[in-house]
Amino acid sequence: MQQNLELLVKIPFFASFPDKAMKLLAFIAEREHLSPNDILFEEGDDHGRAYFILSGQLNLLRQFGEEKVIVQYYSEGDFLGSFSLIGAMPALFTLQAAKATTVLTINRAQFSKILEQFPATTKLSLKALLNELYQWERKNIHEAGACCLKRTGATVI
Numbered sequence: 001m002q003q004n005l006e007l008l009v010k011i012p013f014f015a016s017f018p019d020k021a022m023k024l025l026a027f028i029a030e031r032e033h034l035s036p037n038d039i040l041f042e043e044g045d046d047h048g049r050a051y052f053i054l055s056g057q058l059n060l061l062r063q064f065g066e067e068k069v070i071v072q073y074y075s076e077g078d079f080l081g082s083f084s085l086i087g088a089m090p091a092l093f094t095l096q097a098a099k100a101t102t103v104l105t106i107n108r109a110q111f112s113k114i115l116e117q118f119p120a121t122t123k124l125s126l127k128a129l130l131n132e133l134y135q136w137e138r139k140n141i142h143e144a145g146a147c148c149l150k151r152t153g154a155t156v157i
């Protein structure tokens with residue numbers, strides 16, 4: 001549990017959580033060891049989990065016709081799936097281990113219990129999600145360039 005706590009306090013999404021909530025979060029977090037090509041979830045699944053990569057690499061894949069294309073790579077220190085902790089949402093991609101990988105997982109049902117037990121964490125979670133959304137959009141706008149801005153969308157106006 002102490003190792004999990006030391007890892008979780010470094011994740012910006014949880015950084016402002018109260019100490020007691022963090023300890024409970026560390027207690028419920030589980031380590032999962034994945035073999036190459038293991039699939040964590042597929043397009044359309046409601047996986048209801050967030051993942052913090054301790055070692056290895058995960059590939060985010062998208063189906064285009066008969067072909068699965070790697071859209072993004074995730075590696076040690078990356079945290080993904082925070083939106084799925086808050087509510088049900090079907091995955092738009094498939095997440096697969098590229099090689100032997102270890103992740104720390106938190107599932108939605110257990111996270112919801114923390115939100116109930118520590119009501120202040122709900123507001124903190126929403127604030128963290130808005131920040132993630134803002135950073136994501138800011139990065140996409142920066143990378144898109146003038147030619148492609150119309151295709152990036154505008155979620156934070």
